[in-house]
Amino acid sequence: MAKVYVFDHPLIQHKLSYIRNEQTGTKEFRELTNEIAGLMAFEITRELPLQEVKVQTPVAEATCKTIAGKKLGIVPILRAGLGMVDGMLELIPAAKVGHVGLYRDPETLKPVEYYVKLPKDTSEREFIVVDPMLATGGSAIEAINVMKKRGAVNIKLMCLVAAPEGVELMKEAHPDVDIYLAALDEKLNEKGYIVPGLGDAGDRLFGTK
Ligand code: PRP
Ligand code: URA
Numbered sequence: 001m002a003k004v005y006v007f008d009h010p011l012i013q014h015k016l017s018y019i020r021n022e023q024t025g026t027k028e029f030r031e032l033t034n035e036i037a038g039l040m041a042f043e044i045t046r047e048l049p050l051q052e053v054k055v056q057t058p059v060a061e062a063t064c065k066t067i068a069g070k071k072l073g074i075v076p077i078l079r080a081g082l083g084m085v086d087g088m089l090e091l092i093p094a095a096k097v098g099h100v101g102l103y104r105d106p107e108t109l110k111p112v113e114y115y116v117k118l119p120k121d122t123s124e125r126e127f128i129v130v131d132p133m134l135a136t137g138g139s140a141i142e143a144i145n146v147m148k149k150r151g152a153v154n155i156k157l158m159c160l161v162a163a164p165e166g167v168e169l170m171k172e173a174h175p176d177v178d179i180y181l182a183a184l185d186e187k188l189n190e191k192g193y194i195v196p197g198l199g200d201a202g203d204r205l206f207g208t209k
Pocket of ligand 2: 199
């Protein structure tokens with residue numbers, strides 16, 4: 001069964017409070033989203049395997065550790081997921097970046113696919129799918145379906161804010177995919193928005209409201 005982690009680090013919670021605020025403008029929203037994504041990436045990569053290497057310091061030879069060649073892939077769900085990529089790449093610059101383009105039909109709330117491009121060696125990579133919002137769960141479930149059809153086997157999902165409804169559906173649809181959040185909110189409203197949430201993440205990131 002999938003595990004759900006909520007990162008309660010004070011810096012993450014502090015920055016999240018600012019992006020929830022309706023008074024926060026596009027520039028700050030974008031900067032803070034990337035900063036939170038970076039802090040979450042720091043936590044999510046905690047278990048990466050290390051290998052020992054010998055390093056000659058100016059004083060002596062030291063036995064040190066480097067990351068053991070793990071192939072990482074970041075996959076933003078377009079468009080709002082793009083707002084998390086730069087912050088993650090600052091910490092893991094060698095990661096490859098795939099894209100899954102989906103939008104949520106405003107009437108049916110069902111995801112509609114319009115673009116997919118993943119790294120070639122899909123089955124060998126550890127993927128982190130990123131999207132600020134996990135609401136009904138439809139977009140994340142479909143993005144991961146699309147990735148599994150193309151051979152992805154090792155996937156984590158990282159979102160800023162989630163609704164319990166979306167988390168439950170994700171766990172049922174993809175029991176092998178652990179979920180990493182900055183906040184688990186109260187519920188969805190009748191329009192499929194997360195309550196209290198932060199509004200429409202894509203519009204707030206790109207100023208398209
Ligand atoms: C938003 C958000 C998620 C999706 C979450 O995207 O970024 O992808 O809704 O909702 P769900 O869990 O109910 O599927 P949206 O469809 O607004 O597209 P955008 O990123 O292009 O703004
Ligand atoms: N998508 C968003 O951007 N915000 C929500 O609250 C729900 C879906």
